[in-house]
Amino acid sequence: MKILVIEDDREAAVYLEKAFAEAGHTAHVAGDGETGFALADSGDYDVMVVDRLLPRRDGLSVIAGLRSRGNETPVLILSALGEVDDRVTGLRAGSDDYLTKPYAFSELLARVEVLNRRASAGQADTVYRAGDLELDRLSHTVKRAAREITLQPREFRLLEYLMRHAGQVVTRTMLLENVWDYHFDPQTNVIDVHISRLRGKIEKGFDKPILHTVRGAGYMLKAG
Amino acid sequence: MALSLPAIMRTTAARLSALYLLLFALCAVLLVIYMTSLSARMLAAQTRETINEEVQGLDRAYRRGGLPVLVRVVEQRSRQPGANLYLIADANGRILTGNVESLAPGVLEIEGWTEQPFSYLRYGEVRAAESDGPSNVSLSEARHNAIALVSRLPNRMIVLVGRDLGEPERFRVVVRRALMFALGMMALGGLLIWYFVGRRALKRIDSVSEASARIMDGDLTGRLPVTGAGDEFDRLSENLNAMLIKIAGLNEGLKQVSDNIAHDLKTPLTRLRNRAEAALSGRPKAAGYREALEGTIAESDQLIRTFNAILMISRLEAGYSAEALSKVDLTAAMHDVVELYEPAAEELGVSLEATEAGSFTVDGNRELIGQALSNIVDNAIKYSAGATEKPAVVVTLTRADGEIRLCVADNGHGIPDGQDRERATERFVRLEQSRTQPGSGLGLSLAKAVMKFHGGRLDLLPADPGLSVVMSFPETR
Numbered sequence: 010m011k012i013l014v015i016e017d018d019r020e021a022a023v024y025l026e027k028a029f030a031e032a033g034h035t036a037h038v039a040g041d042g043e044t045g046f047a048l049a050d051s052g053d054y055d056v057m058v059v060d061r062l063l064p065r066r067d068g069l070s071v072i073a074g075l076r077s078r079g080n081e082t083p084v085l086i087l088s089a090l091g092e093v094d095d096r097v098t099g100l101r102a103g104s105d106d107y108l109t110k111p112y113a114f115s116e117l118l119a120r121v122e123v124l125n126r127r128a129s130a131g132q133a134d135t136v137y138r139a140g141d142l143e144l145d146r147l148s149h150t151v152k153r154a155a156r157e158i159t160l161q162p163r164e165f166r167l168l169e170y171l172m173r174h175a176g177q178v179v180t181r182t183m184l185l186e187n188v189w190d191y192h193f194d195p196q197t198n199v200i201d202v203h204i205s206r207l208r209g210k211i212e213k214g215f216d217k218p219i220l221h222t223v224r225g226a227g228y229m230l231k232a233g
Numbered sequence: 234m235a236l237s238l239p240a241i242m243r244t245t246a247a248r249l250s251a252l253y254l255l256l257f258a259l260c261a262v263l264l265v266i267y268m269t270s271l272s273a274r275m276l277a278a279q280t281r282e283t284i285n286e287e288v289q290g291l292d293r294a295y296r297r298g299g300l301p302v303l304v305r306v307v308e309q310r311s312r313q314p315g316a317n318l319y320l321i322a323d324a325n326g327r328i329l330t331g332n333v334e335s336l337a338p339g340v341l342e343i344e345g346w347t348e349q350p351f352s353y354l355r356y357g358e359v360r361a362a363e364s365d366g367p368s369n370v371s372l373s374e375a376r377h378n379a380i381a382l383v384s385r386l387p388n389r390m391i392v393l394v395g396r397d398l399g400e401p402e403r404f405r406v407v408v409r410r411a412l413m414f415a416l417g418m419m420a421l422g423g424l425l426i427w428y429f430v431g432r433r434a435l436k437r438i439d440s441v442s443e444a445s446a447r448i449m450d451g452d453l454t455g456r457l458p459v460t461g462a463g464d465e466f467d468r469l470s471e472n473l474n475a476m477l478i479k480i481a482g483l484n485e486g487l488k489q490v491s492d493n494i495a496h497d498l499k500t501p502l503t504r505l506r507n508r509a510e511a512a513l514s515g516r517p518k519a520a521g522y523r524e525a526l527e528g529t530i531a532e533s534d535q536l537i538r539t540f541n542a543i544l545m546i547s548r549l550e551a552g553y554s555a556e557a558l559s560k561v562d563l564t565a566a567m568h569d570v571v572e573l574y575e576p577a578a579e580e581l582g583v584s585l586e587a588t589e590a591g592s593f594t595v596d597g598n599r600e601l602i603g604q605a606l607s608n609i610v611d612n613a614i615k616y617s618a619g620a621t622e623k624p625a626v627v628v629t630l631t632r633a634d635g636e637i638r639l640c641v642a643d644n645g646h647g648i649p650d651g652q653d654r655e656r657a658t659e660r661f662v663r664l665e666q667s668r669t670q671p672g673s674g675l676g677l678s679l680a681k682a683v684m685k686f687h688g689g690r691l692d693l694l695p696a697d698p699g700l701s702v703v704m705s706f707p708e709t710r
Binding site: 091092093094097109111113163189190191192193194195196197198199202203205206 | 530533534537538541544545548557569572573574576577579580598599600601603604607608611614615676
């Protein structure tokens with residue numbers, strides 16, 4: 010995956026470049042808004058990571074400028090401004106995701122991978138499949154090895170999100186944001202308990218585990 | 234208080250005084266002009282009437298006895314003190330008799346009313362003026378203005394009856410003098426008023442300025458002077474004093490919070506540092522380093538969480554933009570949180586239930602309400618777990634006393650002491666029994682700030698057993 014990082018803090022930018030490379034991606038770094046805009050406009054990137062407060066041109070204006078030129082590259086805003094209304098203005102400017110500094114790299118990586126436009130091409134499918142697990146979005150039914158599994162509405166949405174991003178790491182905050190639409194950090198491990206409930210329903214009685222815990226990062230749904 | 238004129242003119246009192254003075258003076262001048270023009274017109278009409286009557290009288294005398302009688306009557310009337318002007322001239326305009334010695338040329342040539350006032354000289358005045366000294370009084374100065382009616386007798390002789398205009402002129406002089414006097418008095422009055430009222434007000438304002446300068450210099454205990462007169466200055470001072478008291482309170486709160494922040498952030502920072510130091514000083518294996526680093530990350534995550542909560546509370550207290558507000562379905566928001574926590578509660582053996590007495594909507598922010606409620610529910614689950622045989626948390630949504638109340642009640646140990654209950658929502662306050670539980674001590678403070686932001690309240694009430702935390706929202710109009 011080709012990633013453009015627009016970040017003015019040298020140290021943070023170098024760290025991101027290295028960390029993305031270790032994860033198997035190519036990252037290019039721009040140190041200010043204008044350079045970033047020029048690079049994004051000419052290069053073919055899969056995902057962009059943009060800081061909000063940048064020299065020469067601020068992040069929101071870079072994104073808005075790209076969108077007005079028809080550039081639809083997924084953008085994740087990385088910002089120290091993390092209040093409710095900051096998030097709203099960020100998403101309104103045309104970004105696809107918003108992560109507040111300080112952040113865990115595992116969180117950023119998981120989000121960037123989910124944003125990758127090539128990986129998420131098949132979002133419109135009505136039926137998601139992962140190994141012998143099958144989720145029908147229209148009839149709201151879940152089957153594993155042809156056996157029907159009954160899920161609560163929220164469990165269904167949880168599984169739907171996990172299956173849409175099957176093979177990708179999904180963090181607890183991503184689940185909280187996308188399944189519950191909350192952006193705060195619950196003090197207790199509420200998500201873990203929901204996952205273990207779901208796991209009980211889709212793994213109990215079957216020999217192979219399908220919902221995996223990725224240590225220090227989150228969860229991944231993967232067959233085999 | 235020595236003030237230069239420009240400095241005086243910069244004061245409101247002086248400006249107002251000057252403005253009023255100008256306004257009144259203008260009114261007075263306009264009034265006087267109106268009055269004089271009106272009375273001048275009345276005087277002129279009266280003069281003409283008198284002259285008409287005289288002419289009629291002379292006409293009768295002429296008819297009765299011809300020219301000799303007319304001349305006699307004219308001579309007789311001319312000699313009376315303050316007499317009108319009388320003149321009889323021949324057809325060529327040569328003066329035969331009367332009390333006019335000379336008059337402006339051309340006056341006798343036109344019959345009827347003289348269109349303009351003309352100048353004339355009374356009989357005998359020239360000699361009197363000359364005897365005073367030939368050069369002292371010029372001839373033109375001795376002349377007077379008058380209006381007159383000129384008519385011709387059947388034998389082409391000219392008869393003029395006129396009236397001196399000195400009287401209206403004297404009247405005008407009197408009025409002008411009165412006007413000047415009145416204006417002078419007004420100016421004096423304005424100055425006096427400014428001196429006593431304006432200066433006094435100025436002094437009061439100066440004392441307020443001085444007091445506020447002292448307060449700005451750092452003496453926050455200083456207060457503005459209140460004289461007890463109960464006037465607008467006192468009201469102003471009282472309000473400003475109330476504001477100062479509030480500022481001092483906020484300042485005190487800020488100081489307390491920064492002390493608490495210092496404590497609550499320094500403690501984990503110290504732990505963080507110690508952990509890193511310990512890892513460096515010993516000779517641990519790779520696993521030891523790993524453990525130390527993981528601990529460091531966990532510790533810094535907790536720090537970030539505390540920091541975020543502090544930031545959020547101050548942002549809430551400063552107020553969000555109206556953009557962050559919308560209609561929030563409180564019933565749905567409640568069920569969302571309860572549903573989020575239900576499995577976690579069950580794992581701890583706590584039953585978590587929600588009931589509502591209808592569907593309620595408030596103006597607010599779902600995210601903030603959700604966070605506040607989840608903090609409260611989180612607490613309730615933690616403190617009821619293991620406290621009784623059947624720990625239970627009940628969330629109810631009701632309407633009462635014009636408020637929408639979201640109540641979270643647990644059956645744990647509660648907070649028996651009323652003072653402790655009040656303190657529980659203060660920042661960083663962690664009551665003794667909660668010291669062992671993880672948390673930043675900001676959960677309830679954050680919930681309180683969220684409720685305040687929504688124009689509502691957060692109350693902690695004893696539930697016997699347990700604690701019930703009530704979020705009261707104002708009902709949407």
